[in-house]
Amino acid sequence: ACSSYRLRDALHPLWQSELTVSGGTRQSPINIQWRDSVYDPHLKPLKIHYDPTTCLYVWNNGYSFQVEFDDSADKSVIMGGPLENHYRLKQFHFHWGAINEWGSEHMVDSKVYPAELHLVHWNPVTSTSFEEAIMENNGLVVIGVFLKLGAHHAGLQKLVDALPAVRHKDAIVEFDVFDPCCLMPSCPDYWTYDGSLTTPPLTESVTWIIKKTPIEVDQNQLEEFRMLLFTSAGEEEKRMVDNFRPLQPLMNRTVRSSFR
Ligand code: BO1
Ligand code: ZN
Numbered sequence: 281a282c283s284s285y286r287l288r289d290a291l292h293p294l295w296q297s298e299l300t301v302s303g304g305t306r307q308s309p310i311n312i313q314w315r316d317s318v319y320d321p322h323l324k325p326l327k328i329h330y331d332p333t334t335c336l337y338v339w340n341n342g343y344s345f346q347v348e349f350d351d352s353a354d355k356s357v358i359m360g361g362p363l364e365n366h367y368r369l370k371q372f373h374f375h376w377g378a379i380n381e382w383g384s385e386h387m388v389d390s391k392v393y394p395a396e397l398h399l400v401h402w403n404p405v406t407s408t409s410f411e412e413a414i415m416e417n418n419g420l421v422v423i424g425v426f427l428k429l430g431a432h433h434a435g436l437q438k439l440v441d442a443l444p445a446v447r448h449k450d451a452i453v454e455f456d457v458f459d460p461c462c463l464m465p466s467c468p469d470y471w472t473y474d475g476s477l478t479t480p481p482l483t484e485s486v487t488w489i490i491k492k493t494p495i496e497v498d499q500n501q502l503e504e505f506r507m508l509l510f511t512s513a514g515e516e517e518k519r520m521v522d523n524f525r526p527l528q529p530l531m532n533r534t535v536r537s538s539f540r
Pocket of ligand 2: 373374375398478
């Protein structure tokens with residue numbers, strides 16, 4: 281645990297600069313303490329309706345690779361769970377480590393996974409765009425899914441095959457027809473809590489839904505993530521690894537669980 285904390289201080293400049301500045305009360309990510317989470321029998325099952333044809337492209341934004349969706353209509357939406365209305369899918373991306381021993385942003389009982397998927401959604405009832413929803417309380421919902429080392433993931437591989445084309449920062453490649461549903465664990469159980477974006481602007485507008493069960497990916501697939509670069513073409517190459525934010529204090533928050 282000690283060495284992983286020291287390594288966590290040696291972060292990409294994006295995270296280094298804001299480690300202590302935010303001063304918020306509901307920052308993310310957090311360590312989910314299973315025994316401190318509270319079962320809420322009113323939490324409904326999460327319903328996911330993604331339209332694979334709303335997928336647009338994949339790009340390297342300099343801190344992750346991100347798959348973007350057409351969010352101009354209610355085509356790829358989630359509802360149920362802790363949510364009072366539906367939310368539109370805007371993008372998904374991952375966070376991962378240089379090695380398998382760390383990489384996820386959230387932890388469960390201090391257990392860290394080699395990577396974490398974030399599916400980012402916004403509230404089209406209270407906002408007219410993602411950029412507006414970023415500033416709204418409950419404007420955003422991010423579903424977090426842990427990745428663990430195990431079997432080859434055939435659904436993820438379609439995405440992995442596109443990564444060499446977006447190796448450098450700002451590279452973008454068309455990526456139409458992808459169903460992110462294939463990246464969801466079949467177990468419906470989740471935790472939910474009120475938090476923030478984990479990169480600037482770090483706004484405290486996110487309802488987090490963290491799936492209990494990880495999906496499995498194989499070593500080669502994680503290695504392909506680690507081949508990506510933080511840097512633009514022509515710059516001295518810096519591998520895109522350890523693109524996670526350190527844990528933030530829970531403060532006055534309760535993590536609820538959908539399961540006993
Ligand atoms: S995360 O899911 O908490 N890691 C997260 C962190 C930052 C963003 C999204 C999710 N940032 C926003 C940018 C916007 C951009 C949007 C959608 O992502 O602030 O400028 O449009 O890609
Ligand atoms: Zn993220």
